[in-house]
Amino acid sequence: MKTIFITGASSGIGLETAKYFAGHGWQVIASMRNLKKAKELAAVPNVTLMALDLTNPEQIRQTCRDALKQYDIDVLFNNAGYGIMGPFELLPEEEIRRLFDTDVIGTMLVTQQFIPHFKKRKSGAILTTTSLAGIIGLPRDGAYGAAKRAQQGMVESLYYELKPFGVKMAAIIPGGTKTAFQTPVNILDGYEEAAARQRAYLLCGGTEFPGPEEAAMTVWNAVNDGKDQINYPADSVCRKLIEEYQNTHVEEFKKHFYHLIFDGTQS
Numbered sequence: 001m002k003t004i005f006i007t008g009a010s011s012g013i014g015l016e017t018a019k020y021f022a023g024h025g026w027q028v029i030a031s032m033r034n035l036k037k038a039k040e041l042a043a044v045p046n047v048t049l050m051a052l053d054l055t056n057p058e059q060i061r062q063t064c065r066d067a068l069k070q071y072d073i074d075v076l077f078n079n080a081g082y083g084i085m086g087p088f089e090l091l092p093e094e095e096i097r098r099l100f101d102t103d104v105i106g107t108m109l110v111t112q113q114f115i116p117h118f119k120k121r122k123s124g125a126i127l128t129t130t131s132l133a134g135i136i137g138l139p140r141d142g143a144y145g146a147a148k149r150a151q152q153g154m155v156e157s158l159y160y161e162l163k164p165f166g167v168k169m170a171a172i173i174p175g176g177t178k179t180a181f182q183t184p185v186n187i188l189d190g191y192e193e194a195a196a197r198q199r200a201y202l203l204c205g206g207t208e209f210p211g212p213e214e215a216a217m218t219v220w221n222a223v224n225d226g227k228d229q230i231n232y233p234a235d236s237v238c239r240k241l242i243e244e245y246q247n248t249h250v251e252e253f254k255k256h257f258y259h260l261i262f263d264g265t266q267s
């Protein structure tokens with residue numbers, strides 16, 4: 001039976017991915033910082049629950065070691081994370097540090113624990129949920145976008161380190177997904193209209209964001225498609241936005257996006 005280790009499996013993309021893989025015959029190690037939130041998963045066959053808080057380095061080491069001792073893990077899915085949003089000068093230092101401790105350092109420490117295992121077995125995959133904010137700079141995302149770009153940087157660098165060992169590195173990239181996504185800091189302060197236009201941009205003509213089911217299927221494809229591919233937009237909406245971004249020269253995109261967000265017009 002193949003095995004996937006997931007961080008942030010208590011809700012959203014992590015929970016949906018845990019259910020999807022368990023439903024397709026995989027052993028799932030569903031890690032989360034608060035095991036009381038495991039209610040739904042606790043009843044799913046082939047799911048093992050483990051405690052893992054990305055801001056607790058000792059627990060990261062212990063949980064990863066326990067998981068690797070008990071299971072021959074095929075896939076690590078770094079998914080846990082959250083965001084803070086606001087005009088850059090208004091983001092409190094302690095919130096920036098907490099965000100980076102979680103999304104960046106925590107994700108890196110988990111990944112470090114798994115790399116020797118994957119190098120030794122010469123197969124497997126490490127996937128990380130990044131964000132469209134890690135590809136395109138969005139206003140009020142100075143800290144979150146930087147954290148997600150750091151994750152993208154880790155993914156791209158490790159692609160080269162791990163490919164010789166037959167290990168796949170990939171980013172799962174949501175634009176907007178309908179989940180419990182947390183933004184404990186969310187300051188508008190003069191950017192109200194820009195934020196509304198940014199939301200409309202991410203909705204890409206839709207009225208609500210796609211649910212996490214499409215993201216779970218994208219994780220499944222990334223693991224099973226046999227493709228040498230780093231970036232996987234989490235859903236069809238995000239795929240369209242990334243294609244538009246990549247097909248436009250960066251300086252042109254910048255002008256186009258500025259007008260779209262601040263004037264509500266196309267350049």
Ligand SMILES: NC(=O)c1ccc[n+]([C@@H]2O[C@H](COP(=O)([O-])OP(=O)(O)OC[C@H]3O[C@@H](n4cnc5c(N)ncnc54)[C@H](OP(=O)(O)O)[C@@H]3O)[C@@H](O)[C@H]2O)c1
Binds near residue numbers: 010
């Ligand atoms: N939803 C979006 O629009 C969107 C867009 C771009 C990127 N993303 C990324 O997608 C990933 C999944 O988020 P989601 O949308 O599925 O939101 P979600 O429903 O809030 O799930 C996030 C998960 O991360 C966990 N988490 C937060 N801080 C943690 C910590 N210190 N240690 C361990 N786990 C922690 C949460 O645990 P608790 O339940 O205990 O809080 C939860 O399990 C995140 O990396 C997020 O940045 C989401």
